[in-house]
Amino acid sequence: xxxxxxxxxxxxxxxxxxxxxxxxxxxxxxxxxxxxxxxxxxxxxxxxxxxxxxxxxxxxxxxxxxxxxxxxxxxxxxxxxxxxxxxxxxxxxxxxxxxxxxxxxxxxxxxxxxxxxxxxxxxxxxxxxxxxxxxxxxxxxxxxxxxxxxxxxxxxxxxxxxxxxxxxxxxxxxxxxxxxxxxxxxxxxxxxxxxxxxxxxxxxxxxxxxxxxxxxxxxxxxxxxxxxxxxxxxxxxxxxxxxxxxxxxxxxxxxxxxxxxxxxxxxxxxxxxxxxxxxxxxxxxxxxxxxxxxxxxxxxxxxxxxxxxxxxxxxxxxxxxxxxxxxxxxxxxxxxxxxxxxxxxxxxxxxxxxxxxxxxxxxxxxxxxxxxxxxxxxxxxxxxxxxxxxxxxxxxxxxxxxxxxxxxxxxxxxxxxxxxxxxxxxxxxxxxxxxx
Amino acid sequence: xxxxxxxxxxxxxxxxxxxxxxxxxxxxxxxxxxxxxxxxxxxxxxxxxxxxxxxxxxxxxxxxxxxxxxxxxxxxxxxxxxxxxxxxxxxxxxxxxxxxxxxxxxxxxxxxxxxxxxxxxxxxxxxxxxxxxxxxxxxxxxxxxxxxxxxxxxxxxxxxxxxxxxxxxxxxxxx
Numbered sequence: 001x002x003x004x005x006x007x008x009x010x011x012x013x014x015x016x017x018x019x020x021x022x023x024x025x026x027x028x029x030x031x032x033x034x035x036x037x038x039x040x041x042x043x044x045x046x047x048x049x050x051x052x053x054x055x056x057x058x059x060x061x062x063x064x065x066x067x068x069x070x071x072x073x074x075x076x077x078x079x080x081x082x083x084x085x086x087x088x089x090x091x092x093x094x095x096x097x098x099x100x101x102x103x104x105x106x107x108x109x110x111x112x113x114x115x116x117x118x119x120x121x122x123x124x125x126x127x128x129x130x131x132x133x134x135x136x137x138x139x140x141x142x143x144x145x146x147x148x149x150x151x152x153x154x155x156x157x158x159x160x161x162x163x164x165x166x167x168x169x170x171x172x173x174x175x176x177x178x179x180x181x182x183x184x185x186x187x188x189x190x191x192x193x194x195x196x197x198x199x200x201x202x203x204x205x206x207x208x209x210x211x212x213x214x215x216x217x218x219x220x221x222x223x224x225x226x227x228x229x230x231x232x233x234x235x236x237x238x239x240x241x242x243x244x245x246x247x248x249x250x251x252x253x254x255x256x257x258x259x260x261x262x263x264x265x266x267x268x269x270x271x272x273x274x275x276x277x278x279x280x281x282x283x284x285x286x287x288x289x290x291x292x293x294x295x296x297x298x299x300x301x302x303x304x305x306x307x308x309x310x311x312x313x314x315x316x317x318x319x320x321x322x323x324x325x326x327x328x329x330x331x332x333x334x335x336x337x338x339x340x341x342x343x344x345x346x347x348x349x350x351x352x353x354x355x356x357x358x359x360x361x362x363x364x365x366x367x368x369x370x371x372x373x374x375x376x377x378x379x380x381x382x383x384x385x386x387x388x389x390x391x392x393x394x395x396x397x398x399x400x401x402x403x404x405x406x407x408x409x410x411x412x413x414x415x416x417x418x419x420x421x422x423x424x425x426x427x428x429x430x431x432x433x434x435x436x
Numbered sequence: 437x438x439x440x441x442x443x444x445x446x447x448x449x450x451x452x453x454x455x456x457x458x459x460x461x462x463x464x465x466x467x468x469x470x471x472x473x474x475x476x477x478x479x480x481x482x483x484x485x486x487x488x489x490x491x492x493x494x495x496x497x498x499x500x501x502x503x504x505x506x507x508x509x510x511x512x513x514x515x516x517x518x519x520x521x522x523x524x525x526x527x528x529x530x531x532x533x534x535x536x537x538x539x540x541x542x543x544x545x546x547x548x549x550x551x552x553x554x555x556x557x558x559x560x561x562x563x564x565x566x567x568x569x570x571x572x573x574x575x576x577x578x579x580x581x582x583x584x585x586x587x588x589x590x591x592x593x594x595x596x597x598x599x600x601x602x603x604x605x606x607x608x609x610x611x
Contacts, residue, residue, distance in 0.1 A: 071459065071538045071549065073468040075485060088471060095457045095470050099551050102536055106514055117603060121534065123553045124455030 013037045054083040058090055070098040100129045104136060116144040157378070168367050175360040182353045189346040196339035203332035210325045217318040224311045231304050234297055241290045241297070248287035255280035362399055368392065369410045376414045377422075385414050406432050448476055448529040449554075456531060456552035459538065464489045467547060478524035489550075494520040494528050498570035500586035504601075509537055509548060516605050518555055518563045530555045532609050559608035566593065 013034040020026045057074045064072045073091045077084035103120040110118040119137045122130035258276035262269030372388055389411050396407035409428055450456070456476060459468040469484045477492055484491070493502075497520050508515045514536040520528055531552035538547040573589050574582035594601055 067541070069541055071547065073459070075468060075481065091468075092470060095455070098549065099455065099457065102549065102551075106536065117606070121551075121553065124453055124551070126453070 010041060051081075051083045054087055058083070058087050061090060061094070065094055065097075070094055070101060096125055096129050100125060100133065103133055107136065107140060111140055111143060114147065116140060164367065164371060168364065168371070171360055171364045171367065175357060175364065178353055178357050178360060182350065182357065185346055185349050185353060189343055189350070192339045192342040192346060196336050196343065199332045199336035199339060203329055203336065206325055206329045206332060210322060210329065213318055213322050213325065217315060217322065220311050220315045220318065224308065224315065227304050227308045227311065231301065231308070234301050234304065237297055238294065241294050244290045245287055248283040248290065251283035251286070252280055255283060362403055365392075365395055365399055365403055366406060368395075369406050373410055373413060373425075389414055402432055446527050448523055448527055450476065450529060450531065450552075452554055454554060456550075458484075458489070458550050460489050460548050460550070462545065462547060464548075466491075476523070476529055477521065478527075483524070492521040492523075494522050496520050496528075496567060496571065498567050498574055498586050500570055500574065500583040500590065501567070503583040504587060504590075505535065509535065512537060512545075516602055516609075518559060518605065518608070519552070520567075530560050532556070532559070532605075556609050556611055558611055559605075562608055563605075566590070 017026070017030060017034050020030055054074065054077050061072045061074045073094060074087040077087040103122075107118055107120045110116070119140065120133040122133035122137075124130075125133065255276045258279065259273050262271075262273035262276055265272065368388075369392060372385065372392065376385060392407050393411060396404045399407075406429070409425075409432070413425060454472050454476065455470075456473045457468075457470040458466055458473050461467050466484045466487055466489055469479070469481065474480060474484070479492075490502075501517060501519075505515045505517065514534060516532070516534050519531050519533045521531065522528055532555040533550060533552045535548055535550045537545045538549045540546045570586035570589060573586045577585050590601070594604055597604065599607075
């Protein structure tokens with residue numbers, strides 16, 4: 001409609017010229033006016049076409065930029081007024097945008113290769129563009145620090161792994177060491193018990209021996225007394241023998257006197273002299289017999305003396321032996337006592353060793369659970385974990401409540417049954433590990 | 437805000453927020469120059485478009501630097517460097533240039549994009565004698581051999597400092 005009106009209006013001076021020509025009223029002024037009109041119209045249309053062209057190329061540049069190609073620009077826009085200014089505004093905006101994106105891209109290409117030397121150059125870019133690039137530089141710095149931290153972390157983690165492995169091996173050895181100590185202690189207990197038994201038996205035999213010895217000592221004392229009585233009796237016999245000797249001497253003297261008297265009496269006394277002689281012989285025989293008995297008794301006395309000596313020395317000896325036996329008895333009693341004490345102590349040590357083994361086993365179990373958790377956290381692929389989890393489930397029943405809860409937590413975490421965050425996991429582990 | 441050319445043969449100093457941007461096709465012919473470029477160098481758009489970029493190359497610049505620049509771009513790398521350029525009226529200006537390949541949607545290199553910023557004045561004091569030395573070396577040799585020898589000198593210098601070319605210029609600029 002507007003287009004038709006425009007054509008009609010633009011045809012108006014032309015038709016005016018034709019009409020004036022037909023009516024023969026044509027004038028040079030009219031031609032001049034019409035020419036000026038058409039020249040201005042042509043200039044206007046030409047300029048309009050260039051504006052349209054500039055705007056079209058601007059549209060093209062913007063469309064390409066929208067499709068991701070930021071490198072196109074609108075050129076040859078000099079002296080095209082508002083359209084030209086607009087083109088420059090768009091060009092300069094695209095300059096900033098393209099420079100910005102190039103900086104970001106080139107930085108991160110290097111950052112991806114772990115080269116942090118290429119910082120984004122914010123100089124010359126206005127406002128938000130340069131601020132954003134500065135932030136990116138800070139972020140790159142943070143990535144760099146993070147990377148070195150991660151490398152550090154990975155290193156310490158590797159060392160921790162090695163440590164953990166050797167710790168587990170050491171614990172395992174400690175456990176088996178303590179178990180062999182337990183076995184040795186059981187042997188010691190057995191030996192102590194046997195010692196105690198032997199000491200008991202020995203002290204019974206010594207008691208018996210001591211009793212026997214006491215009896216024999218008493219008998220020896222009795223023998224001693226009897227020997228003394230024998231000795232006393234032989235003294236009495238000596239006295240009696242001396243008396244017999246004296247009587248024999250007097251009888252002999254009497255017989256001598258009688259024979260003297262018989263000789264004086266002569267013939268009458270001859271018979272008496274024979275009797276006196278016989279009495280004399282009898283007294284001599286008596287005296288001889290007494291002397292013989294004296295000598296026999298002397299040797300008997302010697303025998304008795306040697307018996308007395310033997311019994312007294314054997315009495316002293318048996319006294320000594322009795323004392324020694326008493327010492328022995330005391331020794332065996334204290335041996336029995338110390339064996340019993342050893343046995344008690346050993347029982348205590350066995351208890352301690354038992355609890356040490358249990359504790360070490362718990363520590364090994366916990367280490368295994370921690371290792372499992374670590375493996376789950378650090379590795380995305382955990383094919384063997386299912387089997388290990390089953391082992392843990394089975395093993396957990398041997399242990400305390402804390403260990404069982406730990407195992408439950410680990411199994412839940414590994415099987416992702418409960419959605420526990422890392423912090424929550426650490427928190428729960430801490431609470432489980434606190435000494436009650 | 438605007439950098440004013442002082443007089444003929446004199447230096448034009450860039451402002452901190454000046455960003456000279458130009459684009460070339462694969463043969464180094466200018467396809468776009470921003471208004472900062474035109475203002476600083478004193479050229480109009482029609483003087484620049486479709487002209488080779490070495491239109492503004494200053495004779496104080498060693499050829500070796502440009503040879504190195506093109507080698508880097510051919511390998512798909514970006515280039516950083518201090519460059520002395522001519523202005524239309526015979527003056528000069530120093531820039532810290534960063535030139536990168538431009539890729540089309542298919543990922544093919546279709547031109548080059550150059551951003552020039554105000555250089556660190558201290559850096560120019562360091563780089564100017566180096567360029568002078570490189571020019572002297574180039575003048576002593578045939579045009580074919582010139583670049584090879586001046587670049588060998590540059591590499592020797594960098595090896596002595598145990599630093600890469602890029603680290604060297606970046607450190608100069610950020611000093």
